Amino acid sequence: MRAFSVRNLLYTCCPAALRPLWQRIEASDVGYRLARGTFWALTGTVVARGLTLVAGVLTARILGDTTRFGELGIIRSTIEMLGVFAGFGLGLTSTKHIAELRKTNPARAGRVLGLTGVISALVAGAASFFLAIAATWLAETQLNAPHLANSLRLCCPLLFFTVLNGAQIGALT
Secondary structure: OOOOOHHHHHHHHOOHHHHHHHHHHHHOHHHHHHHHHHHHHHHHHHHHHHHHHHHHHHHHHHHOOHHHHHHHHHHHHHHHHHHHHHOOOHHHHHHHHHHHHOOOOHHHHHHHHHHHHHHHHHHHHHHHHHHHHHHHHHHHHHOOOHHHHHHHHHOHHHHHHHHHHHHHHHHHO
């Protein structure tokens, strides 16, 4: 009797026409790693998006008012936009250099990982500090909602961790 595993379950569910392709991928080290990584990335994305959907529905129910839910959306999208700019593309930088160096020069790959971690922490801190200072201006002039300034300030730690998360995901990729 075969032990239960996700691989065995997927192989059992795989149509007979695709099994030669499955065996070819499994025989290749790169193909197997790529397929495995793709499966887990897809699974993680589906779970994360599903939980985000559930959280959005629950948040809308709790807030009850469409105006307040819209304001929450404005704050979230503002933080995400600032996170993209503050990220400086460090996630992609880590992905590229760590993937190139992980086997040929692991010490240098470690230094790249450390450097991107330090830089992302510094940039995330600076972006969060900028948001804390500029929240009133941003809320009044750009969002046309001065009452959201304090909410933006409360999201400074979220911005900080969004930038760090982007760099770490790039390193893990």
